[in-house]
Amino acid sequence: xxxxxxxxxxxxxxxxxxxxxxxxxxxxxxxxxxxxxxxxxxxxxxxxxxxxxxxxxxxxxxxxxxxxxxxxxxxxxxxxxxxxxxxxxxxxxxxxxxxxxxxxxxxxxxxxxxxxxxxxxxxxxxxxxxxxxxxxxxxxxxxxxxxxxxxxxxxxxxxxxxxxxxxxxxxxxxxxxxxxxxxxxxxxxxxxxxxxxxxxxxxxxxxxxxxxxxxxxxxxxxxxxxxxxxxxxxxxxxxxxxxxxxxxxxxxxxxxxxxxxxxxxxxxxxxxxxxxxxxxxxxxxxxxxxxxxxxxxxxxxxxxxxxxxxxxxxxxxxxxxxxxxxxxxxxxxxxxxxxxxxxxxxxxxxxxxxxxxxxxxxxxxxxxxxxxxxxxxxxxxxxxxxxxxxxxxxxxxxxxxxxxxxxxxxxxxxxxxxxxxxxxxxxxxxxxxxxxxxxx
Amino acid sequence: xxxxxxxxxxxxxxxxxxxxxxxxxxxxxxxxxxxxxxxxxxxxxxxxxxxxxxxxxxxxxxxxxxxxxxxxxxxxxxxxxxxxxxxxxxxxxxxxxxxxxxxxxxxxxxxxxxxxxxxxxxxxxxxxxxxxxxxxxxxxxxxxxxxxxxxxxxxxxxxxxxxxxxxxxxxxxxxxxxxxxxxxxxxxxxxxxxxxxxxxxxxxxxxxxxxxxxxxxxxxxxxxxxxxxxxxxxxxxxxxxxxxxxxxx
Numbered sequence: 001x002x003x004x005x006x007x008x009x010x011x012x013x014x015x016x017x018x019x020x021x022x023x024x025x026x027x028x029x030x031x032x033x034x035x036x037x038x039x040x041x042x043x044x045x046x047x048x049x050x051x052x053x054x055x056x057x058x059x060x061x062x063x064x065x066x067x068x069x070x071x072x073x074x075x076x077x078x079x080x081x082x083x084x085x086x087x088x089x090x091x092x093x094x095x096x097x098x099x100x101x102x103x104x105x106x107x108x109x110x111x112x113x114x115x116x117x118x119x120x121x122x123x124x125x126x127x128x129x130x131x132x133x134x135x136x137x138x139x140x141x142x143x144x145x146x147x148x149x150x151x152x153x154x155x156x157x158x159x160x161x162x163x164x165x166x167x168x169x170x171x172x173x174x175x176x177x178x179x180x181x182x183x184x185x186x187x188x189x190x191x192x193x194x195x196x197x198x199x200x201x202x203x204x205x206x207x208x209x210x211x212x213x214x215x216x217x218x219x220x221x222x223x224x225x226x227x228x229x230x231x232x233x234x235x236x237x238x239x240x241x242x243x244x245x246x247x248x249x250x251x252x253x254x255x256x257x258x259x260x261x262x263x264x265x266x267x268x269x270x271x272x273x274x275x276x277x278x279x280x281x282x283x284x285x286x287x288x289x290x291x292x293x294x295x296x297x298x299x300x301x302x303x304x305x306x307x308x309x310x311x312x313x314x315x316x317x318x319x320x321x322x323x324x325x326x327x328x329x330x331x332x333x334x335x336x337x338x339x340x341x342x343x344x345x346x347x348x349x350x351x352x353x354x355x356x357x358x359x360x361x362x363x364x365x366x367x368x369x370x371x372x373x374x375x376x377x378x379x380x381x382x383x384x385x386x387x388x389x390x391x392x393x394x395x396x397x398x399x400x401x402x403x404x405x406x407x408x409x410x411x412x413x414x415x416x417x418x419x420x421x422x423x424x425x426x427x428x429x430x431x432x433x434x435x436x437x438x439x440x
Numbered sequence: 441x442x443x444x445x446x447x448x449x450x451x452x453x454x455x456x457x458x459x460x461x462x463x464x465x466x467x468x469x470x471x472x473x474x475x476x477x478x479x480x481x482x483x484x485x486x487x488x489x490x491x492x493x494x495x496x497x498x499x500x501x502x503x504x505x506x507x508x509x510x511x512x513x514x515x516x517x518x519x520x521x522x523x524x525x526x527x528x529x530x531x532x533x534x535x536x537x538x539x540x541x542x543x544x545x546x547x548x549x550x551x552x553x554x555x556x557x558x559x560x561x562x563x564x565x566x567x568x569x570x571x572x573x574x575x576x577x578x579x580x581x582x583x584x585x586x587x588x589x590x591x592x593x594x595x596x597x598x599x600x601x602x603x604x605x606x607x608x609x610x611x612x613x614x615x616x617x618x619x620x621x622x623x624x625x626x627x628x629x630x631x632x633x634x635x636x637x638x639x640x641x642x643x644x645x646x647x648x649x650x651x652x653x654x655x656x657x658x659x660x661x662x663x664x665x666x667x668x669x670x671x672x673x674x675x676x677x678x679x680x681x682x683x684x685x686x687x688x689x
Binding site: 385386387389390391392393394395396397398400401404405407408409411412 | 488489490491492511512515517521522528531532533537538541545546598
């Protein structure tokens with residue numbers, strides 16, 4: 001059989017045509033240019049992933065990405081001024097703030113001096129080559145979204161947290177997309193956490209409703225031994241946006257790492273986590289919650305590589321699906337032969353509120369060690385009628401009874417958040433979604 | 441208070457209630473006794489409004505109003521309360537949150553002003569103390585990890601706080617030891633009054649030593665086959681249900 005070269009879609013052809021000019025204009029020294037070219041070649045060889053590519057079986061990018069959008073320009077003064085009219089979901093949070101607009105770091109509106117933390121413009125670092133040795137080595141996978149970000153990344157931020165530093169406030173990275181014309185945005189955040197440090201990282205991705213923009217962001221986190229990290233990501237992209245995101249982690253021994261991704265708004269989103277255990281006795285907890293309606297689509301994909309012994313991983317994903325929405329959970333836990341005493345538990349739960357909603361659950365365990373405790377579960381169903389009756393028999397009207405049950409369902413993931421304000425914000429987002437559904 | 445006329449009910453094509461008639465007057469405590477499968481729990485669910493059942497014929501009137509037309513939450517707001525035989529666990533919903541949501545929803549449905557937080561807290565605290573429910577239990581998920589006795593006490597606390605006028609106790613004695621039975625019965629007895637009626641469903645006469653009924657009704661084959669005073673319960677305890685199993689057939 002001869003190799004079949006698929007027809008290029010217009011979006012693929014346009015992306016390929018755009019790269020030579022983009023490479024010249026995007027920041028980067030010779031090493032970075034080589035990285036961009038190598039990533040671009042990986043993308044060009046396979047194109048956008050589609051339903052016959054196992055990892056993208058349920059999220060067909062070739063069908064979803066209809067056109068290649070122009071890269072967003074660096075924000076000018078007028079764009080920055082327009083941000084005053086954009087609500088910050090975490091306005092109430094006492095945090096050190098870092099602002100990224102249309103994929104570009106905005107130094108003038110970011111914290112500059114934080115004890116134990118250094119912050120640099122990734123765009124500048126790509127040109128100088130300073131402080132980006134780990135770039136592309138943490139989030140590593142043969143993945144189209146990741147390759148496209150590596151090829152087209154415009155900027156972002158490099159954050160370094162010193163050994164044993166315990167920043168008093170959370171670090172809050174807010175990424176905003178602006179404008180009424182759709183653009184493509186490729187931000188990247190590179191975070192290194194020193195040994196023994198303890199940090200809370202909050203991330204918001206937001207943009208305007210009604211604009212079919214595309215964001216493909218990558219966050220890379222390298223956590224040193226005995227550090228403690230809590231990462232919370234709020235996906236508040238606009239209702240016509242496509243949001244692809246990749247979180248790559250490289251964890252040292254005795255690291256406690258927690259991450260949660262929360263989605264209610266974008267038309268199509270995929271959040272993928274690639275986690276590598278580089279030390280023993282790691283505690284890894286990754287979770288997600290998505291509340292979807294209409295024709296929304298949200299994909300959570302995990303690849304957890306237990307490459308060292310005594311690792312513990314907990315995964316909990318919650319989908320609430322109304323209308324004609326689609327939820328996807330793909331979780332793969334690999335336990336390498338050396339990774340004895342691994343303790344992994346993965347759970348995906350979905351509640352379908354409509355006959356036309358769809359959930360695709362694909363949990364996978366690949367275990368090559370013999371002394372491990374690993375389990376996974378996936379549930380999918382309607383709200384429990386008996387519970388609903390119990391609540392209604394106490395006087396709660398049906399919409400309120402359902403809202404109470406759904407809030408509790410999502411709350412099981414949200415209660416993993418340690419920061420009270422952050423948890424309050426996501427609980428309020430949940431309530432708003434439930435309220436909108438109840439008055440429908 | 442409550443009048444059930446010629447009630448015929450089936451579930452999944454299986455006939456459970458066959459022309460049941462029952463009247464409970466204001467302030468009356470009526471006990472329903474009967475063997476397994478006689479339709480006692482079905483009766484309680486149908487009065488409270490569970491949707492699984494098909495009402496083939498008949499009426500249930502609460503103060504003259506046919507409740508069969510009403511949603512379960514509307515029935516609750518109208519004053520019907522069902523203490524479940526097996527109270528359900530609701531993980532993630534703190535008991536306190538649930539109590540507040542239920543009380544405020546009923547007040548709202550009746551057009552009453554919402555309780556202040558202070559007043560709500562006071563009522564819950566007082567009610568919990570009377571039933572020996574520790575405060576920290578109120579912070580836990582509703583009924584999650586509660587023992588059988590704790591769940592039943594929680595049902596009675598809900599009943600006390602919601603102040604219904606027609607209370608159904610569905611085998612409230614099942615799974616209770618003697619001490620818990622006393623606490624729960626005392627909780628019920630405190631709520632007795634001329635404007636509140638009870639339908640006490642039980643297999644055994646034991647509960648009726650603590651909650652002394654005004655009337656006792658024997659159910660078999662989906663009908664009330666005999667009615668009498670509290671002495672009827674003692675008679676049943678002595679002779680069993682054998683006589684009644686054939687009566688309605």
